[in-house]
Amino acid sequence: MPTFLDFEKPIAELEGKIAELRHLSNADDMNIAEEISRLQVKADKLLRQTYSKLTAWQKTQVARHPERPHFYDYVGALVEDFVPLAGDRSFADDKAIQGGLGRFRGTPIVIMGHEKGTDTTTRVKHNFGMAKPEGYRKAVRLMELADRFSLPVVTLVDTPGAYPGVDAEARGQAEAIARSIEACLKVKAPFVSAIIGEGGSGGAIALAAANHVIMLEYSVYSVISPEGCASILWRSATNAQEAAEALKLTAADLKALGVIDEIVPEPLGGSHRAKDQAIAALGDAIERALQSMHNQDGPTLREQRRDKFLEMGRRGLSA
Structure with a gap:
């Protein structure tokens, strides 16, 4: 059960x-x-x-369900010949962001994403999906590799946010996130991102500035967690439910706002109740998105991606 x-x-x-x-x-x-x-x-x-x-807060709880499929569940089911690549070639290998090369339904790709872990041991190992600067620098390295060999990029986002520790700040967390976003926008290859659980703050957008952004039905995507927002505005995390509604963090909200491009329905009760079905559905959505970009050249893909995110900023300023 x-x-x-x-x-x-x-x-x-x-x-x-x-x-x-x-x-x-x-x-x-x-x-x-x-x-x-x-x-x-x-x-x-x-x-x-x-x-x-479901309310926005209840969807947040479903997005955080410990039994939801994680990065390696999707990779194991959808990617053949996966070869993990480690390290940022500067400081260390961050375990919160995993990635490498593989074949997605016959197509060579670079795939990366957040891994939260499945039990106490692996959650600690992967730092609960909260990456440090070396994680984002590893992501930049993988995106540059994809660009060099014209390989499509697929990212799976599932993080409460970037790691906020003193050691991460000392090593340039904000700069690393900014560089990762910049790398996303520079890639001259098809780029698809999927929010599979939590999409928290800069820790998420650092891997999600893609041509086509997908959200699973019960995933969430926001500039801050409901608890964090409530702590700032009401000085108490007990107002998290109210904050969740105000943040417009559900897939339906973000599709209406034009922040994401597609919602993938989940099995009744959430992805954790029928993992194989949920993974296959997301795989189909990723395949469709990649096929839609197959005949577009690199500069066109890059310009389309940049214009898409600049337009979001213009809408925000005019709102």
Whole structure:
């Protein structure tokens, strides 16, 4: 059974009862299939009703679900012959940003993204997806490699934000993020980015200044986390729900604002409930986006990308 979020407690109770009945049926050979079927219909209906009216804060919780597919889940399912590339050739290898070369459905690509980890050990190893300067400098190195060999770039974004520690600031965190954004805008190859969980602040945009930006249905993308916003505006993180609504961080909000280009629907209950289905759906969206850019030359792709983000700035100034 999946890990249930706070707002899913009624669903958890029903699915718990179903699991108990199935256990009894298996152990005692009791004919309770009809009762299980009735409860399953009820649970499915409740799940559908719940997810049809999620608030921005609830979608944030789904985006942070620990069992959502992460970078290596997508790479393992979608990329053949993946060769990881490590290090920024200056200081260290940052584990929060992973990347390398591989074949995506027959096409050679450079793929990179944030990796949060799946348990305590790997989360600590990957610093919970919060990259340090060397992570963004590694991303720049990979984008320059893609540019040199005219390889499409695919990025998978899933981070609460760049690492805010003193050591990261001492090594030029802001400069590294700016250089990564600059590298995104300079690439003369097809560039697709997907927000697969959290897209937090500069830590996200550093990998997401792409020609085509995709968001999974229950992912979020914002300049600051709801808790961070609430702490600044209300001096208390308890106002996070209110902040989430104001930030317009959901996929539907950002599509309406023109910040992203496409929303990929998730399986009922979120990607963590049907990982293979969710990964395949995102793979199809990435493939369509890359195919749409196949016949465009490098300078055209670069200009289109730059104009797209400059236009967002102009809209912001005129709003």
